[in-house]
Amino acid sequence: MKKRSVVRRMGAAGLAVLFFTLSCASWEQRNEVSALRGSYNYQFYKRHPRDFKLTTVAHWAHGKVSEILLEKPRDPAEADQALYDKALWFLGHPPETEPHQDYVSPQFARQAWRAIQVIDWTHQLHEQLYDILADPAIPVGEKKKWIDRAVDYYLSEPSMAFSPAPFEEVIMSRVRLTSQPWFMAFRDDWKLTSKMFWAFHWWHPAVYEVQMLFPGADEQKRAIEAIDDLFLDRVLKEPPNRMLLSREVMPRFARLSPEAANIFDNLHMFHGITYDILASAEVKDKRAEVYRNIDLMLVRPGDRRLAGNFPTPVPEVDPLAYSKDMRQGPGEMGRIMGHGHHGH
Numbered sequence: 263m264k265k266r267s268v269v270r271r272m273g274a275a276g277l278a279v280l281f282f283t284l285s286c287a288s289w290e291q292r293n294e295v296s297a298l299r300g301s302y303n304y305q306f307y308k309r310h311p312r313d314f315k316l317t318t319v320a321h322w323a324h325g326k327v328s329e330i331l332l333e334k335p336r337d338p339a340e341a342d343q344a345l346y347d348k349a350l351w352f353l354g355h356p357p358e359t360e361p362h363q364d365y366v367s368p369q370f371a372r373q374a375w376r377a378i379q380v381i382d383w384t385h386q387l388h389e390q391l392y393d394i395l396a397d398p399a400i401p402v403g404e405k406k407k408w409i410d411r412a413v414d415y416y417l418s419e420p421s422m423a424f425s426p427a428p429f430e431e432v433i434m435s436r437v438r439l440t441s442q443p444w445f446m447a448f449r450d451d452w453k454l455t456s457k458m459f460w461a462f463h464w465w466h467p468a469v470y471e472v473q474m475l476f477p478g479a480d481e482q483k484r485a486i487e488a489i490d491d492l493f494l495d496r497v498l499k500e501p502p503n504r505m506l507l508s509r510e511v512m513p514r515f516a517r518l519s520p521e522a523a524n525i526f527d528n529l530h531m532f533h534g535i536t537y538d539i540l541a542s543a544e545v546k547d548k549r550a551e552v553y554r555n556i557d558l559m560l561v562r563p564g565d566r567r568l569a570g571n572f573p574t575p576v577p578e579v580d581p582l583a584y585s586k587d588m589r590q591g592p593g594e595m596g597r598i599m600g601h602g603h604h605g606h
Contacts, residue, residue, distance in 0.1 A: 279346045295419055300393070300411075302400060306392040307393075316490060317351050319352040319356050320462040321360055322349075322360075324381075325363040327452070328540060331365035331368075332369050332540060338451035338452060342454050345454075350499055363381050371595040373548070374553070376552075381533075388526065400469045407451045423560060424559055425560060427569075429528075431571075432563075433528070437559065439535070442538075443544040444539050445538060448537035452541070457501040464493075464588060465489070467581075470515040472581050472582065475581070476526075488582055501589075502588055506594075507527050508524070508527050509523060511578065511588070513575075513577045518571040521569045528559055532559060536555075549600070565585045575594065
């Protein structure tokens with residue numbers, strides 16, 4: 263019997279089965295791990311709802327740009343402006359809760375589920391640590407114990423946990439960032455969005471640092487309101503000229519949990535690496551290259567011993583000052599790369 267006769271007799275239901283059989287080999291099982299339970303869960307959301315809602319916009323923008331890049335806009339500068347304008351509007355009208363990344367970028371999720379998985383898993387850790395720092399029921403002297411517990415839980419899933427080793431080891435030695443053919447492909451055409459992301463990457467660690475400095479419930483609330491106002495009123499308008507590393511913005515927290523500080527740097531760098539890959543004409547198999555870099559950036563045995571191997575240039579930085587050194591100059595990334603400044 264000819265093949266087309268078989269297909270004709272199968273009908274719609276049979277075609278669906280055939281499609282499933284042929285396609286399932288390339289599908290990825292979407293296993294997820296629940297957040298770690300603790301008495302502190304949702305404390306940040308309850309105590310600092312404005313900041314939480316604004317943060318959802320940052321995570322939305324990071325996910326949305328992947329979706330737009332996959333659509334290959336004919337005019338990247340126009341798409342850059344449109345995304346930037348929409349993000350600013352959302353910052354004035356933030357959602358009540360945060361959607362998962364696969365809701366924000368469904369096409370990207372279908373093509374590169376592992377990327378969505380590592381991003382959402384690291385966002386869970388981020389929210390856990392905010393909750394611990396915000397919970398007044400946890401004494402200051404016990405914060406580290408609970409932070410370490412959350413980091414242990416995060417790293418217990420090595421298939422989706424970023425390395426706790428520092429930028430120098432993960433990004434420069436393993437990824438070999440500056441030698442990649444896609445390096446800076448995104449930044450060249452997406453200048454507004456890149457600068458907005460650098461502002462976001464100042465803001466998130468700055469919130470950690472003010473929680474370290476102001477642990478009391480009332481003073482912490484005032485400090486976070488001040489940091490949010492500073493972010494909206496100034497930092498977005500005068501963004502840093504590169505991606506700041508955690509050690510620059512939250513040195514106190516980085517000393518308390520160098521593992522967490524490095525994990526968040528690696529997440530932020532992964533975003534930039536992914537955008538470069540998606541934007542680059544040099545990369546034909548986008549998924550393969552994104553996955554290759556995930557494998558390079560995941561936790562490895564011995565990484566935890568490397569976690570504290572970084573300097574803190576301004577160990578007592580004032581997160582509410584937004585100093586000139588935050589806005590200009592080479593910063594830690596420029597120092598590590600050995601030249602001027604390189605935002606990513």
